Amino acid sequence: MNEKKYPMTYEEYEKRVIELFLEPGTYTATKKEKLEFIYDELLKNDPDFIRNQYNSDCKSYDNPEKYGIVDPEYIFSDERLDAIPVYNLELLF
Incomplete structure (x- = not known):
């Protein structure tokens, strides 16, 4: 069984962040x-x-109480991403 420690692998995270960035927005x-x-x-x-x-989000996922996070799954949700x-990408763009 290939179990993931986090809800997303780095590759999934990168892909989803880019997909969300590409969606139409204010730009x-x-x-x-x-x-x-x-x-x-x-x-x-x-x-x-x-x-x-991603590494920062994994750290938050591992220590949710330290960062005041009630639901660690939220860290990898589309809303939070x-x-x-x-x-952050939009700010740099």
Whole structure:
């Protein structure tokens, strides 16, 4: 049995963060422009940007009481991903 320690692997996390970032929002940028930003700028200059967010979320998941989190599953929910890592991408964009 291949059991995961966290609700998402890093690969699943990265994929979902990028999917949420690509959804239409307040910016008029196209998906192509957003993808170019992620792969041609951000991850070339800081290849660990999303991984560092993932590692931070895993740390919060492991120690929810330390961070005042009632439901550790919330950390990997779309709502939280949109509020933290996706929002950080939007700020950089």
